[in-house]
Amino acid sequence: MNTRSRTRLNQTPEWTALGKHREQLGTTHLRQLFADDPRRGTGFTLRVGDLHVDYSKHLVTDETLRLLRELAAATGVAELRDAMFRGEKINTTEDRAVLHTALRAPRDAVIEVDGENVVPGVHAVLDKMAAFSDRVRSGEWTGHTGRRIKNVVNIGIGGSDLGPAMAYEVLRSFTDRELTVRFVSNVDGADLHEAVRDLDPAETLFVIASKTFTTIETITNATSARNWLLTGLNAGQDAVAKHFVALSTNAGKVAEFGIDTANMFEFWDWVGGRYSYDSAIGLSLMIAIGPDRFREMLDGFHLVDEHFRTAPAEENVPLLLGLLGVWYGAFFDAQSHAVLPYSHYLSKFTAYLQQLDMESNGKSVDRDGNPVDWQTGPVVWGTPGTNGQHAYYQLIHQGTKVIPADFIGFAEPVADLLPGLVAQHDLLMANFFAQTQALAFGKTPDEVRAEGVAEELVPHKTFKGNHPTTTILADRLTPSVLGQLIALYEHKVFVQGAVWNIDSFDQWGVELGKVLAKKIEPVLTGGQGGEQLDSSTAALVEAYRARRGR
Numbered sequence: 001m002n003t004r005s006r007t008r009l010n011q012t013p014e015w016t017a018l019g020k021h022r023e024q025l026g027t028t029h030l031r032q033l034f035a036d037d038p039r040r041g042t043g044f045t046l047r048v049g050d051l052h053v054d055y056s057k058h059l060v061t062d063e064t065l066r067l068l069r070e071l072a073a074a075t076g077v078a079e080l081r082d083a084m085f086r087g088e089k090i091n092t093t094e095d096r097a098v099l100h101t102a103l104r105a106p107r108d109a110v111i112e113v114d115g116e117n118v119v120p121g122v123h124a125v126l127d128k129m130a131a132f133s134d135r136v137r138s139g140e141w142t143g144h145t146g147r148r149i150k151n152v153v154n155i156g157i158g159g160s161d162l163g164p165a166m167a168y169e170v171l172r173s174f175t176d177r178e179l180t181v182r183f184v185s186n187v188d189g190a191d192l193h194e195a196v197r198d199l200d201p202a203e204t205l206f207v208i209a210s211k212t213f214t215t216i217e218t219i220t221n222a223t224s225a226r227n228w229l230l231t232g233l234n235a236g237q238d239a240v241a242k243h244f245v246a247l248s249t250n251a252g253k254v255a256e257f258g259i260d261t262a263n264m265f266e267f268w269d270w271v272g273g274r275y276s277y278d279s280a281i282g283l284s285l286m287i288a289i290g291p292d293r294f295r296e297m298l299d300g301f302h303l304v305d306e307h308f309r310t311a312p313a314e315e316n317v318p319l320l321l322g323l324l325g326v327w328y329g330a331f332f333d334a335q336s337h338a339v340l341p342y343s344h345y346l347s348k349f350t351a352y353l354q355q356l357d358m359e360s361n362g363k364s365v366d367r368d369g370n371p372v373d374w375q376t377g378p379v380v381w382g383t384p385g386t387n388g389q390h391a392y393y394q395l396i397h398q399g400t401k402v403i404p405a406d407f408i409g410f411a412e413p414v415a416d417l418l419p420g421l422v423a424q425h426d427l428l429m430a431n432f433f434a435q436t437q438a439l440a441f442g443k444t445p446d447e448v449r450a451e452g453v454a455e456e457l458v459p460h461k462t463f464k465g466n467h468p469t470t471t472i473l474a475d476r477l478t479p480s481v482l483g484q485l486i487a488l489y490e491h492k493v494f495v496q497g498a499v500w501n502i503d504s505f506d507q508w509g510v511e512l513g514k515v516l517a518k519k520i521e522p523v524l525t526g527g528q529g530g531e532q533l534d535s536s537t538a539a540l541v542e543a544y545r546a547r548r549g550r
């Protein structure tokens, strides 16, 4: 997509108007905004699918939102969105379409890439995954010695790990509790060691997940897993077929590794790694939760896709959340964004979003290669409440940084909690509601004094408030709701990339470290190349070699 004719973001009249508006807003407090509009708490809310989204505790007025929508219009967000859904090659630096939305399109949809409808292929793979998952779950698929598969070990990294690993945790209460499912990503041998040390190879299936099938960490771990299996079974290569399947776009490399391509589940170059867990990359998850639940999750994704594609700007939740992030980055100098789920099952949710957001929008040149002189993607961070409250929330409440935060909670606890633990849900949710209240409204010096606090302690016990938060509340954490949440964040990230005019779908920034590691590895084991290292790295490598006796 040619963007050369586009006015630079910070030279558009819409950007200038927002800057002026920001000055007018000054230090206006959320207390004031709520006092001015008694209906703000119900009026500044939107709904998409099962998600109730409250954005009333943001430092915005109707005018702010209008100006932000004008910025979105001026920067062509809707046009780029439509181009994405149509299958145009909007990932220009890799010359690829961006079609994760096709992964959850209904069977009768028609989405073309280079003149070919990709939807039948998507469903053929989903059907193949479902048939395989059913065979593993029923015990029909057996290992080399005829034993039933009881353990599934997913080996992958980045997008080939974070998505399925996160979703497995989120949907744990929907999993087959008889199956052990583990995820190995780190090239540190300790990761694979801990994953397999108590498993019986005869009952273990390895799912090797790699879009490229060239990622060094994954191929190294997969090779070690194969050795562990064959040694444990005291078997030859022919045992691999019953214990290894591959999820990849690269059939050649899969065959080269020794996995029968009949046991390969395919996806395509128009699925980015960090947008891939609803593709074949979700196989371990599908084995754990079953095909029906997996399809419910895809329907959840699709529901939000359709909302993003068709809802008017005023009601479009991903558009709103994306624009709010643009607002804080540009005009409040916010450097980070916290995602704070009040569900233990969402423990890996923020780690997943880190790749989704930071690998997508951690860019400093625009789509034409010019340096940007505006903020792009924030540092995304956070862990489940209430743990964070007893650790880093201090800084959010009383520190010097502006940290917009998303609070995600559920009206009901998951279905299979032990009955005695269900009552704890009210306490969890009381914290959930209390935190956004405290962050927004704080506590004034007068309120502190009224409690009889000694004057010298008043500044310490004052909460200035005015910290912006979004609250996302759903009834229950189901597969569909997970799909809705992920699609919401995917499209939020899209909106921001579109406004900032960056390519959200490449990741050139991860390459340099990989190249340098390849050069350093032989030096560690006594080979040549050390003389080319800078003095710091050379000294560190030398210390390492000395310690290892080389």
Ligand SMILES: O=P(O)(O)OC[C@H]1O[C@H](O)[C@H](O)[C@@H](O)[C@@H]1O
Binding pocket: 157, 158, 159, 160, 209, 210, 211, 212, 213, 214, 215, 218, 273, 274, 359, 507, 510
């Ligand atoms: O799935 P793979 O090809 O093994 O890639 C795994 C990961 O590694 C790369 O370095 C990219 O930064 C990620 O976007 C990708 O998800």
